Amino acid sequence: MLPNVYVMAAAVLAGAAGSAYVVTVVDRPEPVAVSRVVRVVDAETVEVREGDRVTAMRLVNVDAPAADECLHNESRKRLTELLPEGTAVTVVREGQLAALSTMDGKLVNAALIADGLAVPVANGTRFLDQVKAADNEATEGHKGLHSPDVPCTLPGQVRAITEAAAAVEAQPLKASKAELTVAADTAKTAIGLVDQLSKPGGLTWDAVAPVDQTVLLAKVTKAVPTLYRKEAELRNVVKGLG
Known part of the structure; x- marks a missing residue:
């Protein structure tokens, strides 16, 4: 049995010497688990509902201002704007951390950094290039922490x-x-x-x-x-x- 495929068509050819099968296949689309935002906990942590379970997820590659640091309130407010309660998101995990994308394909981790309201941290590899590019955008635009x-x-x-x-x-x-x-x-x-x-x-x-x-x-x-x-x-x- 071929893994991760759908059988689209099959034809059986019979002959005196035996049989042969011609099979056309396509890749099976990877399942996408859609979660819902419950609330923004702080400037880099979000609670999402996965089925019947609510899980707190810290954003991978994101270091946002703590409560006593410059632009903390602005950073948390912006994350809340990006992820209002009930927002549908896809979740990609990297160890204990996560990347959240909205249904329009926006990577929230990078969006917060592009606004200058967080900085990249190398605690994951999959999205590191994207958040670094977002940080360059914020730096060049003198946004937030760069202003x-x-x-x-x-x-x-x-x-x-x-x-x-x-x-x-x-x-x-x-x-x-x-x-x-x-x-x-x-x-x-x-x-x-x-x-x-x-x-x-x-x-x-x-x-x-x-x-x-x-x-x-x-x-x-x-x-x-x-x-x-x-x-x-x-x-x-x-x-x-x-």
């Missing part, structure tokens, strides 16, 4: 530091006490961000390629002396104003 417009991202923190340095450097010393105080406080806040960056780690760093980290940190290094110098200078002027 300098989001204050909590690494690019966002670096932008805040460098823009603060430029602003305080341009602050005239012949200004009102209130204006000088604001400028000094701006420098102090930026110095606080620099201190945070002195302890690298977490998803905000993982989202940025090492070569790009080097470029960003070089900008911070250049800005630091200006921030310290101008804060001290501005405080002294404010103090002299009484």
Whole structure:
């Protein structure tokens, strides 16, 4: 018996010497198990119903922000938008992890990463190329964790530091006490961000390629002396104003 085939036609030819069979076959389509989304647990875990059983599935190749990390709420919200309750999905398992695809063929694991709301992790091989391509898309589009417009991202923190340095450097010393105080406080806040960056780690760093980290940190290094110098200078002027 031939495995994984349907017998489509058979003809029997009889002859004096014996018989022969001509068989035409096609591949049997692989069964697709369709599950239904029950709920999104967090930014990388989804509960699905398979028959009468509800199973929590962690997305393979996806590292999403934890509850205390940058863009956690946005990431969870986006996953909920991709997988509303009752959504039909196909499930492909890789060990204890899973890839979820909607009926229109969208790989949810890659979609979340393409929006910059998660980063790839090599805990499975089957979909790794797809999620890496999605990450490149997010990086090139400056989305989510890659965006300098989001204050909590690494690019966002670096932008805040460098823009603060430029602003305080341009602050005239012949200004009102209130204006000088604001400028000094701006420098102090930026110095606080620099201190945070002195302890690298977490998803905000993982989202940025090492070569790009080097470029960003070089900008911070250049800005630091200006921030310290101008804060001290501005405080002294404010103090002299009484």
